[in-house]
Amino acid sequence: MTAPERYSYLGPEGTFTWEALRQVPAASDGEWVSVSNVSEALDDVVSGASTYAMIAVENSVEGGVSATQDALAELPDLRIVGEYLVPVRFAVVAPTGVSLSDVTVLAAHPVAYAQCRKWLEQNIPHHSHSSSLSNVRAAEDALSDPDIHAALAPKGISERLDVEVLADDIGDNPTAETRFVLVRRGGAVPERTGADKTSIIAELPDDAPGRLLEMLEQFATRGVNMSLLESRPIGDAMGRYRFVIDLDGHVHDERVADALMGLRRFSPKVIFLGSYPRANGHVPEVSPRYTDDAFIEAREWIRDVAEGGSSQA
């Protein structure tokens, strides 16, 4: 009998990251390690302390998580093996006995606070905001500090802390969600499912005009669609960027492999972060020109041609 796999995640129980990890079937048998930020989770994977880390990469309202993107670019040999979406629903929670009209000081993580601003202005117009380091911590602050009357937190927190839900689903954007990825160190690429994503990070060869265009043409000429393009500073000088890119398809798809080879020749530095099933299960439409069969047929044709065989189409 082997030891259970360890999963590091931004805890404690009840965070959105924790909800993401609950979506991983294999994790139910694993050991869950609550850590206090993304860096710690990734360090656990790099050091081998954990096999997996669940980390937030993007919020549909706030955008990409810079710390995650930079860590994926800089830490060696990380691989994304899964993607998960968690709806971002905020509630106002408070210790028993507090009602909404009592609230004049509200604890909230700044990002959470920003996402509920409109509701708060209308429903608690005269409150002040006390900044907390996480959503769960905000609820804890509301319990421990008598000067804080309530907190913004995920509704589920009421299952674990002694707080009550005064109002639920108060985010300004009802469709807000956060995208998480499960990463581990190296190892086999997950099998392709037909609804896959491939994540890479690439630098441009230099800052000549049109270089980004040239890079994107590597994908376009192979019919590979891009669902994400984010620039992040390389860090050595203002104006130098690397690009975080998500592609539709799997490295085992011929068109994706061909595009990545083109990118590899073009870019002085390409990092392959992994191919993995998409959280939304969307199967991309692939033109007949870019199917595996089309690539295999073309490869056989060029071999025949190069060896002196007949060339007619």
Add this chain to the structure above:
Amino acid sequence: MTAPERYSYLGPEGTFTWEALRQVPAASDGEWVSVSNVSEALDDVVSGASTYAMIAVENSVEGGVSATQDALAELPDLRIVGEYLVPVRFAVVAPTGVSLSDVTVLAAHPVAYAQCRKWLEQNIPHHSHSSSLSNVRAAEDALSDPDIHAALAPKGISERLDVEVLADDIGDNPTAETRFVLVRRGGAVPERTGADKTSIIAELPDDAPGRLLEMLEQFATRGVNMSLLESRPIGDAMGRYRFVIDLDGHVHDERVADALMGLRRFSPKVIFLGSYPRANGHVPEVSPRYTDDAFIEAREWIRDVAEGGSSQA
């Protein structure tokens, strides 16, 4: 005699934003309004409480400032009229009598802390980090809270607070700098200097493959170089982005105006944020094909041709 212009900035005195504002000659006669975050500064401009706001848009290590980019996209009719670069230099400061070896708790804004991590690991290996809301606040925390021994802050803070500099220029990246822009509401575009930048925000018409490539071709076919491309979520659904773009050149340059017209036809939503002198004074090389003269000559040629004149080159 008229009232002085008001400039809102992220204060208090001594912040990097304050240093940026010191670079604006006209501001020396103005009234400086210290506010506590970017939103407040921009709100002052929108409401007319201030004429100008100085706001950070990008750090060479941390990347674009999301809150600024989103505010520029969503607030009506803001215009960038100047760009300023401030070197990011951190010092360890402490109340008189404290020496480096005494420090076990260090106050720091998380971004500042992240940028000094290597030096801190080597020089104060056994400290813990207390999170502060700004660099100046960190120094204040070190003064007011006896459990906090020192703080990360800009060196200049020692001119205004009763702290001493224990170590200077300790950032991991000695070339780190932050880019600020001065914004106001509407009004005339600053005159072109030959070393200008134009900032825009644009959305793609739909998510068909290759759309971003098409958008970038609007610039490339007019010889307009792009110095920044950042994606930001529109916010209504995962995977929908707008793009924050800086172009070399001024809207009064023919090639830039022509590219912007192409973009306007292509994109369902384009926001012109302004044309203004570049902080680094860099004059872009313009191919003879894309000079104002080339555009004017081509326009005269097509008029002649369309009216039945001679067409030979």
Add this chain to the structure above:
Amino acid sequence: MTAPERYSYLGPEGTFTWEALRQVPAASDGEWVSVSNVSEALDDVVSGASTYAMIAVENSVEGGVSATQDALAELPDLRIVGEYLVPVRFAVVAPTGVSLSDVTVLAAHPVAYAQCRKWLEQNIPHHSHSSSLSNVRAAEDALSDPDIHAALAPKGISERLDVEVLADDIGDNPTAETRFVLVRRGGAVPERTGADKTSIIAELPDDAPGRLLEMLEQFATRGVNMSLLESRPIGDAMGRYRFVIDLDGHVHDERVADALMGLRRFSPKVIFLGSYPRANGHVPEVSPRYTDDAFIEAREWIRDVAEGGSSQA
């Protein structure tokens, strides 16, 4: 009362060029000048001897007519004002009394002969070919030379010469047709009809890789479709080409004018040959992005923006 306009055409009566000229309503009142080749027809226009010349530019089987394309590139200030399609139908004609089984020597212009080869092999397997200088001359040769029994010619020749049609419509390609254009010197561009074509000739700036691609992008980024691209040698050295291009649309269409301006800036030499109604009456679909309204709106927007007006879309 003014003198009638003169029309030069490759004669004599009965040629395909003559049939093209019959399609021009205004020509019915003109004076028709039969000449013996395309150069003479164009020389008449350049010298002012004729106002118009009808010349063949392309055959659907044989391709572009090099002599015409080169003359349009080299003669000054020619303008195409109309386009006409003539079906290419060949008949076997012979003096009265000759039947198909009598034919052992057949006169034909080499191009006509090439286009009827299959029918001739099956139906007159044992003939020999006598080369004639034109289709009409072939029929004349069959009348005047007793060693020549029959000729390939347009069926209509039997209305003017004393020959009978032994077999009609014998071309290998039943849809073959020839495209003619009516040219004159300078003058006003024909009004736009919505179903127009614009013809140009352009050179590349140099032979750097990718130059042709760059040139074609001038059209693509304005949504202008290309119906013809032919390369012709400039003549000074092997491997140097100019390009004969037909575009969908009229120079009075904003998108076409904008593309031509782009081309003018790109190319060291552009010749505008004219905008004129298409022979086939096809109205191109124009994306909303490239309508006149889109161009006008974008121009007004950029003016407003450049003058400091509000920029929101």
Add this chain to the structure above:
Amino acid sequence: MTAPERYSYLGPEGTFTWEALRQVPAASDGEWVSVSNVSEALDDVVSGASTYAMIAVENSVEGGVSATQDALAELPDLRIVGEYLVPVRFAVVAPTGVSLSDVTVLAAHPVAYAQCRKWLEQNIPHHSHSSSLSNVRAAEDALSDPDIHAALAPKGISERLDVEVLADDIGDNPTAETRFVLVRRGGAVPERTGADKTSIIAELPDDAPGRLLEMLEQFATRGVNMSLLESRPIGDAMGRYRFVIDLDGHVHDERVADALMGLRRFSPKVIFLGSYPRANGHVPEVSPRYTDDAFIEAREWIRDVAEGGSSQA
């Protein structure tokens, strides 16, 4: 002992084609078969009557030879194995005793006549032109027909016919030359020399706007330069074209093979006509991004990545 290889060429001795064939070292031991046009030469190769045919493909003044290009597109399994350049130099030749001032009727092939027009206008202003079927035939006509006083022909004709050279090198364009290719049926591709060319013919998938651009991007994204692009009608309808293309490089060059595979996936019909040494010996510059090593390295990288190996650049 084997029979000598047979070479078909447009004869008789003394033609430019004959001069091209003299440039082929191996042909000196072969049997030379003089034929009367390009079709016969290619038919000999298709039927097996000859192993090789030498055919003209392009003249630096007149452009591509349509008949050759169409035959290469339509005959099965032809391969180009060599390329040869022949300067086009015309002389005025005449039977002994004739001087330039005696010439009032001049025999000439129409293409030759067109290329010497300026000299003739200045030096024999009052002559008339008698059309001949080839340059050599023109000289023969001048010998056999007393009404014809002189002929345009290659100077070398005076070695084989009883004519004298009255004036040499009289072409309007002193650098004019004709490009010939040696073709045979199928068989091994000539070895790469580093200064090679690859010829193909390709059709577009449909007539959607931008298709030609897409096709050219297949070459551009692999750094493959194009030295020739000619359109030829497919023949079934006006406006439908195939493209005759010459690329720098050899099908055994990785970048060329990769571009051809891309083209094969894109185009419904691609004909590979061969890779062979360039006549001008020009060695193309290849960016480090597109060398064989770059392709091999990228292929090894993607294999490693796809199998779960480390991905860092």
